[in-house]
Amino acid sequence: MKVLSKNFSQKGLWLDERDIPTIGHTDVLIRVTKTAICGTDLHIYNWDKWSQQTIKTPAVLGHEFVGVVEKVGEGVESVVEGDRVSAEGHLVCNQCRNCKAGKRHHCKNTKGLGIHTDGAFAEFVKVPESNIYKISDSVSDEEAAIFDPFGNAVFSALRVSVAGEDVLITGAGPVGCLTALLCQHLGARHIVVTDVNDYRLNLLEGEPRIKTVNVKREKLDDMISSLGMKEGFDVLYEMSGEQSAFNDLIEYSRYGAHIINLGIFREEAKIDINKMIFKSLTFHGIYGREMYDSWYKMVSFIESGLNIKKLITHTFPYTEYEEGFKLLNNGTACKVILDWS
Numbered sequence: 037m038k039v040l041s042k043n044f045s046q047k048g049l050w051l052d053e054r055d056i057p058t059i060g061h062t063d064v065l066i067r068v069t070k071t072a073i074c075g076t077d078l079h080i081y082n083w084d085k086w087s088q089q090t091i092k093t094p095a096v097l098g099h100e101f102v103g104v105v106e107k108v109g110e111g112v113e114s115v116v117e118g119d120r121v122s123a124e125g126h127l128v129c130n131q132c133r134n135c136k137a138g139k140r141h142h143c144k145n146t147k148g149l150g151i152h153t154d155g156a157f158a159e160f161v162k163v164p165e166s167n168i169y170k171i172s173d174s175v176s177d178e179e180a181a182i183f184d185p186f187g188n189a190v191f192s193a194l195r196v197s198v199a200g201e202d203v204l205i206t207g208a209g210p211v212g213c214l215t216a217l218l219c220q221h222l223g224a225r226h227i228v229v230t231d232v233n234d235y236r237l238n239l240l241e242g243e244p245r246i247k248t249v250n251v252k253r254e255k256l257d258d259m260i261s262s263l264g265m266k267e268g269f270d271v272l273y274e275m276s277g278e279q280s281a282f283n284d285l286i287e288y289s290r291y292g293a294h295i296i297n298l299g300i301f302r303e304e305a306k307i308d309i310n311k312m313i314f315k316s317l318t319f320h321g322i323y324g325r326e327m328y329d330s331w332y333k334m335v336s337f338i339e340s341g342l343n344i345k346k347l348i349t350h351t352f353p354y355t356e357y358e359e360g361f362k363l364l365n366n367g368t369a370c371k372v373i374l375d376w377s
């Protein structure tokens with residue numbers, strides 16, 4: 037089968053051949069139809085410090101996907117050949133305290149599909165049955181292919197109630213944009229998104245309660261006064277990994293606000309904890325998705341009218357993957373789909 041693999045310890049990704057995976061008793065073999073490129077894949081493509089420390093070459097990348105069940109192990113009961121499925125990319129141990137308690141998203145031994153094991157940038161991928169999520173007819177292939185970042189956004193947006201609240205989101209990457217759309221869907225009053233990338237901020241244009249600020253040339257203070265806000269933001273999402281953005285969150289939060297942090301800082305961040313204490317802020321670290329409540333809610337939100345399709349900006353046949361990575365590196369794409377069908 038064809039795969040996209042990190043074959044060498046240098047920038048790039050290579051179109052290669054592998055045997056179709058053999059499945060065990062409780063595994064499911066999926067014929068991949070569509071995949072999406074994640075920020076993580078971009079890090080690995082670019083071969084940054086984190087990837088060099090994490091990835092063992094050769095490695096088949098990819099964890100955002102949708103496909104059709106091709107074959108199931110003898111012990112598999114919940115899906116059959118022909119089912120349309122996606123899957124949770126965090127492979128958990130099922131043995132640690134949190135796994136035993138049903139909090140699998142807090143597993144201390146999590147392994148990443150397409151990071152620590154061969155992933156979905158392939159014609160076929162093998163996934164344990166417990167990670168499979170059946171996709172209902174109400175969800176398109178394109179939407180299902182981005183359930184991994186959508187799940188990050190759902191987990192973040194549901195952390196605390198945003199109904200009637202004012203929301204600030206720093207970072208208009210895919211998860212930042214998805215979170216903005218979700219907060220609007222959930223009834224937030226004002227949603228302000230900051231970034232330095234006009235292409236991505238413009239994707240949110242036309243949304244009635246979402247405002248954007250390009251911090252390179254616009255001031256957040258001007259936006260706040262134009263909205264008539266008096267007390268600062270109630271719920272603040274850090275989704276950029278920029279230290280200056282985190283400082284903005286502390287500065288522009290109201291007393292008693294919640295900071296929800298999904299962005300991963302490139303370097304050790306210097307944070308004024310005293311300010312956080314004096315303002316009685318609550319910090320929430322977000323990693324992954326809630327297994328599997330975030331998945332249930334994703335389908336539910338799409339069925340209740342949330343439109344996430346505008347964030348899928350490009351689709352290429354998998355053979356043209358280089359074009360997708362180029363656009364993402366230039367910041368002139370949001371979600372890029374690779375078609376394997």
Ligand SMILES: [Zn+2]
Pocket residue numbers: 074075076099100184185
């Ligand atoms: Zn991802």
Ligand SMILES: [Zn+2]
Pocket residue numbers: 128129130131132133134135136142143144145146
């Ligand atoms: Zn565990």
